[in-house]
Amino acid sequence: MASLAGMLKQQGHEVTGSDAAAYPPMSDLLREIGITVHEPYAERNLERRPDLVVVGNAISRGNVELERVLDERIPFCSMADILHQEFLSNREPLVVAGTHGKTTTTSMLAWIYETASARESRFAPSFLIGGVAENFGTSFMVRPTVPFVLEGDEYDTAFFDKGPKFLHYFPVAAILTHVEFDHADIYIDLHAVKIAFKRFVNLIPRRGRLVAFDGSANVGECIANAFCAVERYGFKDDSHWRMTDLRHEGTLTHWTLWRGGEKFAEISLPMAGEHNALNATAAAALAFGQGVPSEAIVEALRTFRSVKRRLEVKAVAEGVTIIDDFAHHPTAIRETLRALRESYPGQRLVAVLEPRSNTLRRNVFERELVESLALADQVVMAGVFKSESIPVAERLVPEHVVDALNERGIPAALCQDADAIVSMLAPEVKSGDVVAILSNGGFGNIYQKLPQAITESAIAARLSARLS
Known part of the structure; x- marks a missing residue:
């Protein structure tokens, strides 16, 4: 929604917005581009009657502003509606979909097109990304050119x-990264998730192209009846885009990429993790299929700078590295911790988790969550975010996760909120430790509080040692 607001302002519209609580990086982006965000929701925010209200999918009946919109018959629509009408209908949408990796892959694809545009201006992309792409310093761009790179979200529209937002985007080419059960608040089971992705695939025209991960039976099922050309990517010998010789050097990843059995390129990516190498391969495959030169692809991936809140180093305090990652699902947590193991070999890894997404707040993945967190050397969990909104029978019980980890010999503790976590961790972490903060929200401003508390604790300890 923040990105859409920026796009509409760039088109010349006057835009304001409302939220319960806005937090970085999007709150910073909105401030920089001059868009006012009212906090919290209130009827007075609509006293200057708008021409149109765009209703986000987090808004439900009972919201005071929505009720006024309905009572006063103020015109309204969904984000997906206005995106299609204002920006996509006269361009060629290139859509990245999948349970995991959408934001990073979309950012990679946009940067590949941007790099290619230095050679041919027709490649200059418009884009809409669910995070701030560090190469651009923004999450959106609108240009008069044809390519429009955007993240295709399977979450509901309004x-x-x-229905899923991505059913409004009508791609000419697409990527499908993973298909897993997620968004337990709107999908009843994996079957329902697969139906959504099958419908997405069915929107791609015959002349289009679908790039799909080769390591998932669920993906295979979803693409089985595609009318367009399908190119698989991954590690399998018979995949059209095959990765070999994957190797890690700290935060650098290298591999050889093959296309149709012939060597395509040697790829270097300044990011850790097999999952990021797969994301890069998917972006490369789609771009090349749309005519982007291989040289531009290799150069773009070599210079890619990630996305805010994806393995982002927030601070280094007293030798302790604080990492922020937008974790929303046990699989994402697993891949994040695996990547950190590769980036910081031999260093103690502390995982700090806030169960905040609608999936993590439920007990549907309790066993998988334990398996993922067990990759850390120590785990600290916060209480379930807004637990009262989840039925007791469906609600995650953090104590169960903590107990299971302790039984495995992984020290784990439960703290009710960010302040309690900061108070516990600050005095005990040591130089060389890596703390991964896993949340898809603001998490009580822990990203700023923890580095400050670590520094203050270390200063106090040194002072005490001198006095003694």
């Missing part, structure tokens, strides 16, 4: 449209 309170009046419970």
